Amino acid sequence: MATVTYRQALRDTLRAEMLRDENVFLLGEEIGLFEGSYKITEGLLKEFGPRRVRDTPIAEEGFVGAAIGAAMLGLRPVVEIMTINFSLLALDQIVNHAAKIYGMFGGQASVPMVIRTPGGGGQQLGATHSQNVELFYSFIPGLKVLAPSTPAEASAMLKAAIRDDDPVLFLENLALYNTRGELPAAVEDVEPAEIGRAAVTRPGTDITIIGYSRMARVASEVAETLAAEGVSAEVVDLRSLRPLDRQTVVDSVRRTGCAVVAEDDWLTYGIGAEIAATIQEGAFDWLDAPVRRVAMAEVPLPYAKSLETAALPSAESLLTAVRATLRATGRITPGTDATSPRPALEPVR
Amino acid sequence: MADTVQAAPARSRRARGAQAPEPKTDAAAPDAAPPAADAGTLVGYYRQMLLIRRFEERAARAYTEAKIGGYCHLNLGEEATVVGLMAALRPTDYLFTNYREHGYALAKGFNAVAGGSGGSSPHQPSRAERVMAELYGRSTGVSKGWGGSMHLFDAEARLLGGYGIVGGQVPLAAGAALAVSYKGGDEVVMCQMGDGTTAIGAFHESLNIAALWNLPVVFVVINNGLGMGTTVESSAAEPELYRRGAAYRTESLRVDGTDVLAVRDAARTAVERARAESKPYLLETVSPRLKGHSVVDPARYRSKEEKEALKAADPLARMALELEEAGILSADDRDRLDAEVTAEVDAAAAFADESPAPEVSTLFDYTYATPVPGELRRLPADPVFGS
Ligand SMILES: Cc1ncc(C[n+]2csc(CCOP(=O)(O)OP(=O)(O)O)c2C)c(N)n1
Numbered sequence: 026m027a028t029v030t031y032r033q034a035l036r037d038t039l040r041a042e043m044l045r046d047e048n049v050f051l052l053g054e055e056i057g058l059f060e061g062s063y064k065i066t067e068g069l070l071k072e073f074g075p076r077r078v079r080d081t082p083i084a085e086e087g088f089v090g091a092a093i094g095a096a097m098l099g100l101r102p103v104v105e106i107m108t109i110n111f112s113l114l115a116l117d118q119i120v121n122h123a124a125k126i127y128g129m130f131g132g133q134a135s136v137p138m139v140i141r142t143p144g145g146g147g148q149q150l151g152a153t154h155s156q157n158v159e160l161f162y163s164f165i166p167g168l169k170v171l172a173p174s175t176p177a178e179a180s181a182m183l184k185a186a187i188r189d190d191d192p193v194l195f196l197e198n199l200a201l202y203n204t205r206g207e208l209p210a211a212v213e214d215v216e217p218a219e220i221g222r223a224a225v226t227r228p229g230t231d232i233t234i235i236g237y238s239r240m241a242r243v244a245s246e247v248a249e250t251l252a253a254e255g256v257s258a259e260v261v262d263l264r265s266l267r268p269l270d271r272q273t274v275v276d277s278v279r280r281t282g283c284a285v286v287a288e289d290d291w292l293t294y295g296i297g298a299e300i301a302a303t304i305q306e307g308a309f310d311w312l313d314a315p316v317r318r319v320a321m322a323e324v325p326l327p328y329a330k331s332l333e334t335a336a337l338p339s340a341e342s343l344l345t346a347v348r349a350t351l352r353a354t355g356r357i358t359p360g361t362d363a364t365s366p367r368p369a370l371e372p373v374r
Numbered sequence: 375m376a377d378t379v380q381a382a383p384a385r386s387r388r389a390r391g392a393q394a395p396e397p398k399t400d401a402a403a404p405d406a407a408p409p410a411a412d413a414g415t416l417v418g419y420y421r422q423m424l425l426i427r428r429f430e431e432r433a434a435r436a437y438t439e440a441k442i443g444g445y446c447h448l449n450l451g452e453e454a455t456v457v458g459l460m461a462a463l464r465p466t467d468y469l470f471t472n473y474r475e476h477g478y479a480l481a482k483g484f485n486a487v488a489g490g491s492g493g494s495s496p497h498q499p500s501r502a503e504r505v506m507a508e509l510y511g512r513s514t515g516v517s518k519g520w521g522g523s524m525h526l527f528d529a530e531a532r533l534l535g536g537y538g539i540v541g542g543q544v545p546l547a548a549g550a551a552l553a554v555s556y557k558g559g560d561e562v563v564m565c566q567m568g569d570g571t572t573a574i575g576a577f578h579e580s581l582n583i584a585a586l587w588n589l590p591v592v593f594v595v596i597n598n599g600l601g602m603g604t605t606v607e608s609s610a611a612e613p614e615l616y617r618r619g620a621a622y623r624t625e626s627l628r629v630d631g632t633d634v635l636a637v638r639d640a641a642r643t644a645v646e647r648a649r650a651e652s653k654p655y656l657l658e659t660v661s662p663r664l665k666g667h668s669v670v671d672p673a674r675y676r677s678k679e680e681k682e683a684l685k686a687a688d689p690l691a692r693m694a695l696e697l698e699e700a701g702i703l704s705a706d707d708r709d710r711l712d713a714e715v716t717a718e719v720d721a722a723a724a725f726a727d728e729s730p731a732p733e734v735s736t737l738f739d740y741t742y743a744t745p746v747p748g749e750l751r752r753l754p755a756d757p758v759f760g761s
Binding site: 079081084087089094095097100122128130131133136143166167189191221270271307332 | 469520524535542548553554579741749
């Protein structure tokens with residue numbers, strides 16, 4: 026087992042998949058000569074040449090559309106969109122074409138392509154460069170939207186995405202690129218993930234914390250902190266935003282009796298809202314407290330560090346919400362952060 | 375025969391008056407004089423144009439009878455362009471179109487199919503039957519009832535779809551051409567679009583990309599003078615649309631779209647250049663549309679005089695006259711063809727009428743090509759979890 030960064034896991038996986046399948050090729054802005062804005066494609070032009078690693082003009086709609094057309098003829102393009110903010114220029118191609126072609130033509134053509142794109146705030150990049158608009162894509166049937174949080178997941182999910190016959194939005198978070206983790210096997214031998222499955226990444230009994238991408242990692246940190254205080258938090262990493270694995274979420278909440286949802290984007294109409302509604306439909310009778318949601322402040326993200334930091338969800342903000350929920354269930358006593366013995370979990374009927 | 379071919383452009387200019395485009399090009403003129411077409415070929419083209427005409431008239435009627443729903447955009451007036459373009463393609467070449475596409479779906483690959491547009495045995499529905507069935511939303515339609523008028527797709531004919539977002543198909547065509555060159559094939563991709571499309575960003579992005587990457591794609595702008603009610607002159611800073619090729623160092627040509635042979639020959643030049651040199655090409659065909667934007671559009675934005683003048687631009691009437699003058703097709707022959715084609719269209723309508731609607735149980739069959747276990751398959755009132 027090797028410890029690698031999220032960045033390295035992505036790069037090695039791209040390389041392994043290109044070696045495995047001649048139809049896999051990369052295209053995007055600055056991915057070749059420049060080796061990628063975030064260096065995910067470092068070394069790949071040298072190794073595979075411009076036929077397989079294709080630099081594009083700054084024309085998101087044009088090159089995303091071209092990738093869709095190429096996929097319709099059986100190639101497996103992996104597109105890099107420099108950041109998810111710029112994917113908005115390709116929204117028509119992604120939503121109206123990539124997502125619809127299989128259904129609209131009665132299953133006669135599929136679009137086996139991947140769009141990799143990083144997002145996320147925290148880098149002081151200002152309002153147009155710091156968004157997480159995965160919600161737009163998660164809303165659309167026909168797309169698959171993945172948001173892995175660790176290097177191992179990133180590798181397994183990227184493999185699954187490349188081998189899948191549908192268009193996949195593959196969301197990366199800038200804050201994750203340098204994080205480390207172990208791969209379960211040499212990258213060629215990593216098993217492709219099952220798309221549409223959430224993971225219970227840490228079992229627990231007192232509360233369920235649900236997150237994805239960066240916030241799944243933050244949730245694990247928070248669970249660690251709570252464990253030191255004697256609180257057993259279960260962490261669910263959604264990993265796949267569409268299709269959404271509601272069952273794993275609901276099963277977990279039925280076990281723990283309460284939940285906090287953490288997301289790295291805006292609150293209103295968001296992914297957290299969908300998860301909260303899912304819990305309401307599937308685990309209402311098991312709930313000992315209302316579901317809380319932790320999300321970005323609803324502002325265009327400011328540049329100033331003080332404001333940006335305040336706006337983004339963090340371990341502290343998640344911890345605050347988790348403690349409030351635990352107090353509401355009586356699992357910790359008001360006024361203290363220490364746990365009290367856990368009351369019996371009788372469903373409220 | 376050669377006389378007929380040579381004479382056609384002169385007559386066409388007289389007939390269309392002010393609308394007549396001078397053939398224009400930024401490229402070198404086609405290398406050789408257009409090859410002569412034999413009588414059989416000419417009659418074949420005429421028959422295809424007639425089939426499209428009668429099919430579209432029938433579709434308009436079926437629409438008013440509420441057998442066809444949604445939008446319905448017809449090729450009336452564009453038959454010569456459709457047939458000329460399709461005659462220039464090999465059966466293995468690919469085609470992307472916009473939503474004004476019934477004619478293309480009928481004619482793609484027609485010159486390769488024995489007997490014109492396919493057999494009419496009940497076990498092997500003809501192209502016309504499958505296209506009409508799609509307009510009726512039936513499971514026997516080319517897109518199994520999922521597409522309708524705007525989204526015809528026929529894998530066998532290599533018609534890679536009609537698209538309803540103006541300009542949406544243009545990058546796809548560039549990408550298909552990328553796949554062809556990636557695999558080292560010699561197919562050409564043709565991409566049909568309307569004049570209004572040339573103002574869309576995707577058009578410009580795609581022409582740039584296709585030229586940069588040497589892609590074998592022929593972009594065809596059908597200049598019917600209007601995007602809904604907006605004239606080319608009021609929406610295009612350069613209304614001679616073929617000139618836009620210059621900005622992308624792409625050879626381009628404008629042709630009289632009411633003259634089937636002129637269109638075919640120009641398209642052959644474009645297609646063969648794209649094939650031989652792996653380069654994009656921009657072709658503009660000027661073909662006034664005879665009726666409104668869609669079946670329900672009475673075209674009030676056109677003056678009475680304009681509407682009168684349009685009659686002179688009818689490519690079908692014009693070709694009939696030319697064939698008669700050349701002694702190729704008598705009035706009797708024409709009537710016989712018309713009866714034949716009308717019967718074919720009647721059969722298509724009957725087939726569509728008798729075909730079953732898609733089963734509701736198939737509603738979730740085409741969300742994903744790689745299905746996901748546990749994916750939500752819920753009808754509007756169903757609960758998400760159990761009952
Ligand atoms: C992006 C987009 N904007 C607007 C429309 C609505 N619309 C449908 S057809 C049309 C006119 C397009 O004209 P043109 O490209 O010349 O094609 P034609 O209808 O003449 O074949 C418009 C504006 C659309 N479908 N897509």
